[in-house]
Amino acid sequence: MISAARLAAAAEILDLIGAAQTPAEQHIGTYFRARRYAGSKDRRWVTEFVYRALRRQGELDWATVETGLEPSPRLRCFLSLLLFEGVVPEDLAKSWFGGPHGLPDLTEAEAAALAKVVTLDMSAMPAEAAGNFPKWLADKIIEQYGESAADVMQAYGHRAPVTLRVNALKATRDDILATLKEEGIDAEPTPFSPDGIILKDRLNLSRHPLLEGGRIELQDEAAQIAARLALAHPGMSVVDFCAGGGGKSLAMAAGMAHQGKIYAFDTNARRMRDIQARATRAGVTLIEPVAITGDDSDVDIFGPLVGSVDRVFVDAPCSGSGTWRRQPDQKWKLAPERLDELVALQGDILNRAAPLVAPGGRLVYATCSILEGENEAQITAFLLSHPEFSLLPVSALWDTAGLDGNWAQEVFAVTPTEGGRDGFFAAVLEKGAAR
Numbered sequence: 001m002i003s004a005a006r007l008a009a010a011a012e013i014l015d016l017i018g019a020a021q022t023p024a025e026q027h028i029g030t031y032f033r034a035r036r037y038a039g040s041k042d043r044r045w046v047t048e049f050v051y052r053a054l055r056r057q058g059e060l061d062w063a064t065v066e067t068g069l070e071p072s073p074r075l076r077c078f079l080s081l082l083l084f085e086g087v088v089p090e091d092l093a094k095s096w097f098g099g100p101h102g103l104p105d106l107t108e109a110e111a112a113a114l115a116k117v118v119t120l121d122m123s124a125m126p127a128e129a130a131g132n133f134p135k136w137l138a139d140k141i142i143e144q145y146g147e148s149a150a151d152v153m154q155a156y157g158h159r160a161p162v163t164l165r166v167n168a169l170k171a172t173r174d175d176i177l178a179t180l181k182e183e184g185i186d187a188e189p190t191p192f193s194p195d196g197i198i199l200k201d202r203l204n205l206s207r208h209p210l211l212e213g214g215r216i217e218l219q220d221e222a223a224q225i226a227a228r229l230a231l232a233h234p235g236m237s238v239v240d241f242c243a244g245g246g247g248k249s250l251a252m253a254a255g256m257a258h259q260g261k262i263y264a265f266d267t268n269a270r271r272m273r274d275i276q277a278r279a280t281r282a283g284v285t286l287i288e289p290v291a292i293t294g295d296d297s298d299v300d301i302f303g304p305l306v307g308s309v310d311r312v313f314v315d316a317p318c319s320g321s322g323t324w325r326r327q328p329d330q331k332w333k334l335a336p337e338r339l340d341e342l343v344a345l346q347g348d349i350l351n352r353a354a355p356l357v358a359p360g361g362r363l364v365y366a367t368c369s370i371l372e373g374e375n376e377a378q379i380t381a382f383l384l385s386h387p388e389f390s391l392l393p394v395s396a397l398w399d400t401a402g403l404d405g406n407w408a409q410e411v412f413a414v415t416p417t418e419g420g421r422d423g424f425f426a427a428v429l430e431k432g433a434a435r
């Protein structure tokens with residue numbers, strides 16, 4: 001593909017992403033499956049261009065509005081070239097338009113606006129534009145994180161690393177690090193999780209024999225830490241209440257030495273369809289996927305479990321705000337009403353999960369969100385309405401959970417500012433402890 005065709009492809013994909021809730025990754029996949037003539041270099045160029053335009057949409061749109069035009073995917077492409085690739089306005093038409101697959105020529109208004117863009121004082125940008133967040137979310141982040149808010153938002157301008165979890169049932173971290181080294185893959189241990197490995201380069205390991213043989217899983221370090229904090233021991237009964245693809249179930253099973261039971265619940269049976277295959281690959285036999293409805297009709301499934309489960313892990317549906325480095329399109333799509341719905345759903349799920357916990361058993365609440373309303377506020381509300389539960393400080397569980405380093409706080413709450421981790425939250429609640 002020539003430059004003009006690549007740019008036109010990026011503009012078309014950005015249009016598609018803006019028009020539907022479907023994740024960006026899927027749009028890009030569908031686009032290139034229908035255009036087999038495009039080479040891998042074209043695909044890589046377009047993908048990176050699209051992701052950068054999404055990550056830095058706040059800056060691009062601020063500059064567009066300053067020139068008097070309405071933001072659009074087409075303008076985001078032009079401005080990306082000018083602001084991030086150093087292309088000068090006069091050269092745009094020479095290499096980036098025309099041909100059978102290129103974009104239609106610039107209008108006069110666009111040409112005038114682009115000439116103005118390069119003269120803008122970018123330091124005049126408001127916090128939400130500089131941080132590349134919608135204003136309503138930037139306001140929340142500023143309120144919650146204060147002086148650190150700019151750093152938190154800036155962290156989303158970087159790509160997330162590829163992080164692996166070594167399956168302790170089949171391998172040690174040293175074995176896997178040695179194998180990766182033999183293959184010329186640069187990697188290092190994660191600072192907190194004793195099972196984690198961060199790759200220095202963003203390699204696609206989805207077909208790698210280590211993954212296919214169940215010796216590793218792809219899992220962010222924060223998720224590994226949360227699973228360890230459940231302290232699921234051999235012989236325990238565990239419910240992974242929002243199991244999805246089974247990432248937390250598999251991580252907990254790795255510490256259970258094939259003894260005990262994990263019921264993997266989810267209201268979306270489709271999301272759970274790979275659990276058994278992943279479990280087989282990992283040598284795990286104790287996971288039983290169970291589709292639930294999320295309403296009162298689950299009583300038949302829950303009945304025998306009420307008051308008997310040692311660990312209930314609630315990896316709640318959430319905004320996903322901790323993972324927006326990987327899915328930058330999602331931060332532009334989340335609406336305040338949707339966040340409210342999610343917060344209500346999280347409260348409802350906690351209420352439904354709580355009765356399953358045995359006296360002395362534990363409920364772990366986790367989200368891949370950095371927003372207080374989905375995290376700390378959810379725990380505060382839960383403890384108020386469930387006096388039979390109390391918060392076990394994560395600081396006190398850290399060593400017992402086999403985690404490296406130290407953790408001084410009562411809950412595990414991280415943003416993508418440190419250690420390469422996704423933003424994440426986990427709190428551990430015990431039932432039956434006196435309050």
Ligand SMILES: C[S@@+](CC[C@H](N)C(=O)[O-])C[C@H]1O[C@@H](n2cnc3c(N)ncnc32)[C@H](O)[C@@H]1O
Pocket residue numbers: 241242243244245246247248249265266267268271292293294315316317318349
């Ligand atoms: C954050 S994802 C879980 C990710 C998964 N635990 C993992 O590690 O791969 C949240 C899951 O909650 C499920 N969910 C949504 N509403 C639910 C409900 N009322 N009860 C149980 N699960 C629900 C969603 O289908 C989704 O799979």
